[in-house]
Amino acid sequence: MKLLVSLLLCLCIPLAWATEANAPKLDIGKGGQCVRDPQWMRKNHMHLLIHQRDEAVRKGIRDEQISLKNCVECHASLKDDSVIAREDSFCAGCHRYEAVKIDCFECHASKRRVALVNKDEK
């Protein structure tokens, strides 16, 4: 038992080291605050999204403001219109840091509806 506990503790050491590295600098796209303050959103965005998801899919209650589409619209990078394309993309950057897999973008669009990038170039 002691052995097991010490082994588990040993496994934690690299994790503790990892936290000493700085939190990721994210490309927040247009940014701005439309739902709640950033700290609250960091902790709770998944609850909002899941709540909105079930309401929208099952009951047709579409709260555009807290929809995933709306998140992407503002937070997609101004460089490539995506929230997952690069290391520092808004969603991917933080989720990689926290080692939480995002399942959203296998199905959902990870780019904003009307590309800003192409427009700017033109």
Add this chain to the structure above:
Amino acid sequence: MSDHDTQRRQFLKTSLGAAAVAIAPGMLLFDTAHGKTEADSSKVRWGMLIDTAQCKTGCNDCVTACNKENGLSGGTLPTDSQWMRKIDIKDISSGRETSLPMMCQHCEEPPCVDVCPTGASFKRADGIVLVDRHRCIGCRYCMMACPYKARSFVHEPLHDQKPDVPRGKGTVESCTLCVHRVDKGQQPACAQACPNKAILFGNLNDANSEIAQKLRSVASVQIRADMQLNPGIRYQGL
């Protein structure tokens, strides 16, 4: 030392947060299951009346519009998704030929909903039959059960989906009656695209709606009516 401590605390907090993420969906689902009044009401039943006399053999406009609206490839390999297809039928005894679009018939008693093990297939209060892709495990039992072969399975990873129409590998999908458009008060893409206005979309439960009035005045049928599933898609001139 104290700096190290705060970092450690931060780390513990974030890991707790991650744990909460893992547990929260279940808790939250439980909350919303009871709860608010439905946005889509059962006073509404969306349906279509398709006038086969106006549907031309060889015309594929509704299918093309469907593919475009929903971001389907338009391919017709056996592994490609086809939410809507044109079927040419010929009466064996009389030789009469007809062409018509076929898609999810949005049954009142949908077999796909009955057989789905996880409840991913479901019927909204307004009669639209959908797949909740968050729950679909890809067992394909609904495809076996559907009498209209309306469903397709996504066989490959997809990219660049439409923001309004999420779709993904390993789940089953079918015509949504363009639910994202209907919720905005628009018509399904196919109904809008038909050059002959052969597809009439509307609320079957509203006696004053155009579709309800037309259903009262012309003869229409449901396909495989013998199965008594009461589909919301009706056909005229079959």
Add this chain to the structure above:
Amino acid sequence: MADLYALRSKNRLYYVLLAIAGLVVLAGLYAVHMMESHGHIITGMNNQIVWGLPHVFAIFLIVAASGVLNVASIGSVFGKAIYKARAPLASLLSIAMLAGGLTVLMLDLGRPDRIIVAATNFNLTSVFAWNVVLYSGMFSLVIIYLWTMMERRMNPWNKTAGLAVFAWRFILTTGTGLIFAFLTARQAYGSAILPPMFIVLSFAWGLAVFHVVQTVIYAWNEKTLDADILRRKKNLLGVFIIGSLYMVTIYHMTNLYFAHKSAFENFILRDGGVFPDMFWWGYIVIGNLLPLLLIYVPGLGKAKCVMAASLLVVLGALSLLYVFIIGGQAFPLDIFPGFEVKSTFGDGQIASYHPSIYEFLLGIGGLAIAFVITTVGVRVLDFMPHDKPYVAD
């Protein structure tokens, strides 16, 4: 010394066999990995043939897993001593095959990573969801049943556990049959005879698998099965084969009688190319007639013949399931009765199915899982049937 040498080489053979099976399991997992990363596009399955080879193997394993318990039931419920001695082995086989079959079914899902959803969201009207309960219940019940047999203090509960297993496996195979029986729209399925048909098929397939394993274990331990026991087992297998042949005949006869299903029967029994071949040669000749000859023709019916008969029954089972599952989907769904139809989505056309190596590996992987569980189980615990001096009962 020679004995020791023989023992060592046998030991080596054991590990070689286990390693081979392990490799087959790994190959199956590799196939799953490929299917996961590329999608089902790399299999032969498509929007017309939605269930393919993996389901043939999985359903065989699950049906046989239920049928093999027949051996145990005859012992525990009906109190026949020679079957009672075989109940532990039968239970082990049942667990092994159930595990193999379920693994295949689960890993063939489009989103196996979400399998937990099947437990958290439960649709009561779905026979698939019922089966989730039936399969997991079967696992636990059989394990408890084994416990009551192998732990002396639990022996008094043996009869109760045996009865529970007996009832449960009937319901389980009914559930498997119902998966198809509830598909009312399809000409091939949607028949109330399917659940009882699957139950009778399970008797024959389970006993055949049991006999194959028992023969191998006896040969491995250099023992010979008592001639009387062999005779009784052989006759039982014969009766089960005849029974299953009867059920399959009735299923096709009723379909032939219904005018709206006769086109399908013509396809599956006469015109469907590979399907009639597999049905008549694979199932009827190899899976039934040859085994019956091997069992009943005077002069035959020796240990080797019964072993061969059992193997043939297994082959026949796989052929029948192939015809039933894939042939049943290949025949076009009749959406417009009385009309000729054509479309871009295979309406009115026979669907084609070319299984790929991946789905084959997945299916075989399931068999290998069952093999590994059985061989390890037999090695570490005492599953060898211990016959008392034979008394007729």
